Amino acid sequence: MLTIHAAPLVLPVGAAAVADGAVAVDGDRIAAFGPYEEVVAAYPAARVRRWPGLLTPGLRQDRALELLTRCYHPDPRESDELGELPLRGEEFERLAATMDTARRAGSVRRGLQRMLRHGTTHLAGPLNAEDPALRTAVSRSGLVLVPPSPARSGPPDLDPFAAGGDLARTAGAPLTVGGRADLAVFDVPDESALYGGGPRPCVATVLAGRLVHRSR
Structure with a gap:
């Protein structure tokens, strides 16, 4: 239509x-x-x-790998305990130590869904093709994989504009x-x-x- x-x-x-x-x-x-x-x-x-x-x-998300593999995206049912924002650093490491495959896959799916809520349609690679949870979720999402962008410093953010750069640089x-x-x-x-x-x-x-x- x-x-x-x-x-x-x-x-x-x-x-x-x-x-x-x-x-x-x-x-x-x-x-x-x-x-x-x-x-x-x-x-x-x-x-x-x-x-x-x-x-x-x-938009293009330049920090996709970090956001999907080095952050935990809480389930809404966990918001009372973990909040609603992605957990990274030491908080992520503590969770990752006991996280099973199903919970990790759920975090990846939620991370992709939350990227869509920020206007993201393209993910800058590389993404780990050997990681089955990541590979499957990205493939099913329909998001476009594009070549890597220059490295950025600071913590990753779901908002592609958060790290600076104008629309011409940030558009997929x-x-x-x-x-x-x-x-x-x-x-x-x-x-x-x-x-x-x-x-x-x-x-x-x-x-x-x-x-x-x-x-x-």
């Missing part, structure tokens, strides 16, 4: 920003993007999803007609609000044309 994703501002990366823009998605591919009125006129039968804020390409791939439909939507007023320490709520993530996260 053909769907149009519309937002007050579309930032394709590699092309000019489009105010009151839209992206038409046909299956797992981008059929068109541009001003909303033009895209709707070209695809009048398409379902329209309207989003607030900015529509961007899906620019929006292009015929390209894979990987999109992220952020409820912020302009591009500058994606950077720095302020909140940047991701309200939707589209992975290969599928709406895999929405917060409203």
